[in-house]
Amino acid sequence: MAAAKTKAKPKAKQKGRGKPAPYGHPANRHNTEAISVTGIQKDFSRADLQFEGLEHGGASYEARVFLNNPSADAKTPRTPEKGYAGRFHIFGHGGCFGDDEGHCEVRPRRPFDPRPEHPLTPATKTVIATDAVRRAIKQGKQVTVTIVPIVTSGTTKCDYNNVLGFQRIKVLTYR
Amino acid sequence: MADVTIRQNVANLETQPDNLAAVRDAYAKMQAFSPTDNRGWMFRAGDHGFPRWQCWHHSKQGLGSERSFNLFLPWHRAYLLFFEHTMRDQNDAARLAWWDWTSDTSHQIGLPQSFTDPNVNGNRNSLSSGPVPAMNGDPQRFTVRFPGDSGNLPSPDDVSRLLDLTSFVDFTAQLEDIHDLIHGWVGGLRDPFNPDLGGGDMGSVAVAAYDPIFWAHHCMIDRIWYLWQLRQGLQNIPPDYLTRGLDPFGMTVEQVLDIKALGYAYADSTL
Numbered sequence: 001m002a003a004a005k006t007k008a009k010p011k012a013k014q015k016g017r018g019k020p021a022p023y024g025h026p027a028n029r030h031n032t033e034a035i036s037v038t039g040i041q042k043d044f045s046r047a048d049l050q051f052e053g054l055e056h057g058g059a060s061y062e063a064r065v066f067l068n069n070p071s072a073d074a075k076t077p078r079t080p081e082k083g084y085a086g087r088f089h090i091f092g093h094g095g096c097f098g099d100d101e102g103h104c105e106v107r108p109r110r111p112f113d114p115r116p117e118h119p120l121t122p123a124t125k126t127v128i129a130t131d132a133v134r135r136a137i138k139q140g141k142q143v144t145v146t147i148v149p150i151v152t153s154g155t156t157k158c159d160y161n162n163v164l165g166f167q168r169i170k171v172l173t174y175r
Numbered sequence: 176m177a178d179v180t181i182r183q184n185v186a187n188l189e190t191q192p193d194n195l196a197a198v199r200d201a202y203a204k205m206q207a208f209s210p211t212d213n214r215g216w217m218f219r220a221g222d223h224g225f226p227r228w229q230c231w232h233h234s235k236q237g238l239g240s241e242r243s244f245n246l247f248l249p250w251h252r253a254y255l256l257f258f259e260h261t262m263r264d265q266n267d268a269a270r271l272a273w274w275d276w277t278s279d280t281s282h283q284i285g286l287p288q289s290f291t292d293p294n295v296n297g298n299r300n301s302l303s304s305g306p307v308p309a310m311n312g313d314p315q316r317f318t319v320r321f322p323g324d325s326g327n328l329p330s331p332d333d334v335s336r337l338l339d340l341t342s343f344v345d346f347t348a349q350l351e352d353i354h355d356l357i358h359g360w361v362g363g364l365r366d367p368f369n370p371d372l373g374g375g376d377m378g379s380v381a382v383a384a385y386d387p388i389f390w391a392h393h394c395m396i397d398r399i400w401y402l403w404q405l406r407q408g409l410q411n412i413p414p415d416y417l418t419r420g421l422d423p424f425g426m427t428v429e430q431v432l433d434i435k436a437l438g439y440a441y442a443d444s445t446l
Binding site: 023024025056059060061062088089090091092093094095097109116117119121123124125126128151152153154155156157158160 | 224225226228230231232233234235236310311321323324327345348349352353354355356358359360361362363364367368370371372373374375377378379380381382383422
């Protein structure tokens, strides 16, 4: 398993407009640092890109994932030649519907708290990307991951440019 | 033992005027109740997002557990069951039906026509929108949709690949992702060039369940789980999931695994 600790945090709300996409609104993309893949044995039968700590309190979006193509954007063809690895989708809450900001604050659970975790507990998404990972590790000892979010829906409470917030990407392989 | 009820494809329902009218009648009656009447549309939809936020998405800890698990499929199965009985209280001939977003028709026209016609026989079509309660200073209103390009809907092959997954944890995560895609697709944006204007209700957890298509979408999700169970095993779920509670329905995961024990079945179809 290889992992890149990274943090894409939503920034201050921007009013800029992206160029039109086939559908949805292109939001700000994120490029990871280079992830070392030297520890990955090449005889794997499956490889996943796992995105952990994903925030989902805002708009809904599709995240297109590219390997070794840091200039990828919403218009980039989803083809192996362009490093396309797959996509995941976030069904966002649509902004805060509470009385104040504390409503959406995810607090640690106390011992003996019988309630489920906060609805906005960060999510994990897994993109099964066996062929794309195989191609990428043939290209070198390091892989970059580019996530291109395209907003599909939301409310007037949402930031439509900075939708992508996550804590970590893991590359998981299976024999 | 009483006969199980049959949930069918919306495309079939549309060829059965009496059964379609029963659903519209049940929905219209539910939609006429106030948000605080537990026979009503807004009360039941309010279990999902605003104001009670009880829906289960993604993996998380719960009910005293320090281990994360994902109750997305069991929770929504119980939710549909409660909703279906609530609608049958208003018209006992009404049944849930699934919207097959992989079908050729969906890839041509998008949402089913029965859910998009604004009026039927001079009356508001209760499948086209549902009431949303007043919230955050905004008055009560009806849901809206701005669906995307129908070419972006999932294909039958996308679902076939899901059915081949052998692990429940793997399967539910991948099915939930397609579910997420559909929510965003149906909700859409009023204007992608001006996204700050917002989008349709299906695209936000807070208000999605107020849209009538929510129930047809989740019926499809539940049916895909059922098809997966037929292939991969009815009891194919981590053992420590079985006793997990499904609030607020008073049921456990184990109690929702077998849909026939819940009194319903899915009509045969090509997918």
